[in-house]
Amino acid sequence: MSSHFGHTILKILSNHTPSKAILQDFKRTFALFKTRDKVKEISPYIIVRADKDEYNEVLNVMHESYYPEEPTCYSLKIAPNPILDERAMKAMEEGFTLVAKCKYNGCIVGACINESTSPWDPEMEEKLACAVKCDKLKKLLMFYAYMMRAPDLWRCLGVQKVYEMSYAFVKRSHRKKGLAYKLLSESKSLGADAGFPVVRCDATNIYTAKICERLGMKKVAEIPYCTYLDQNLEPIFKPPWPHEGVKIFCDCSPQFHEINRKIQKKSNIFGFRKKSKEKEQEV
Template sequence: MSPILGHSIFKILSIPKPNRTLLNEFKRSFSIFKKKEKVKEASPYIVVRASKEEYNDIIRIMHESYYPEEPTCSSLNITPNAVLDQRAIKAMEEGLTLVAKCKYNGCIVGACINESTSPWDPDMEEKLACTVKCEKTKKLLMFYAYLTRAPDLWRCLGIQKVYEMGYVFVNRTHRKKGLALKLMEESKSLGADAGFAVVRCDATSIYTAKICEKLGMQKVAEIPYCTYLDQNLEPIFKPPWPQEGVKIYCDCSPQFHEVNKKLKASTEPKRRKKNIET
């Protein structure tokens, strides 16, 4: 043992319990006792509201990154078409869509298309499906109507509007950087700030479901793909494992949770400062 270290330990052992000054000085003098704070790297992305001029870019990325991989669309081998594009644009026109952009060149690399749903929307969706000639698109729209109606949140909660995080997608080259989580987190906050009493997400993939759970949303319904059948009693969707069904998540107190999050964020620097002083 080093003579200096042995002498310091002897001093500490001889310190009366009420006197902690020398003990604190000893802790500061040895790096083994110091807690190194993790330095947060600045993200090269920003999340902002989408403008009307960006709708076409969002649709283009949606064609490349959403339809080929989303379980229901890929299972039906859906080809993007004017009906689905118009449906997405109609949702974007509510002004609740968020996009992730690269800070350096301003390119859109991902989006979360959010919209509000009302009790009559499933009926309107079914009417639209009946006018579509493409059988695959018709099946998809009928499934959307079924999903929207399934938990019957309007009647159960006595509300007329639900904020829904509809489509979430990120460009392939910009994945595994937490962008989907950031987009959904900001979208959830936007729903609370916009005054919606309920925030909802229909997680058609296990990856979206995991994000919903990270955000503290509660699962209110689950629809296995094998239970949604056609006229011949055959499953309409047969996505590869591990995609097994749709999980519907809700947050019925978004404003309350948002206030708590902001309060926690505002008190955290004070706690950190107090820890540094002690």
């Protein structure tokens, strides 16, 4: 390669007016030394639906990564318990849960538990709260019922089913790699493909809220933690900064937005191929 390059240079130097063929030969040779675009890094993770046999493993990851840091659970110092596990298991049994797996060992490193909610679910949540003996857990479940009713999407939009992205979590050692965004993005697409008229996410922390904004979801309600008070007019939740409240996001046209996303993705791929061909022709 170096001898060919040197030969081309000598040809150009020996001719004051190099021919078109020599210039093309020089361009073709010089292109070998140009820096290529960085190859996109292949992710070591895959996003798939959770199998029934994996539900217990998802719960274990949830115990480790969700409850200790989720603002409402952190404020009340709530540890994993059978009631919350049963609630999460019931949501997973609907079959909409997505998990992030390591390609090399198959371990689950994160998940997004998705479920459908109906107009009668807040009342059922309150009944469950009244049957609980633990005062902290009672407060948490009552807050869940309050969140469900806050935007009242069932009445406002005239629907009976809402697809909700309820719990999203990633193991600490696998964070800052875009997994939370991928899980929520794929979960949103799954809700659209399943035919739900509305996709919803209750962002109890600022990081989930930012992801929902990136996904183009609209904020329909907000509950500052300082405004949710107990009988003594004291805030029930006092999470650490920067978590200041719950932001409720929804997408009322998930199928339309999903089709646009797929079209945009295809156009980007074809555009990249077109540019690549144009560069090759120039060389």
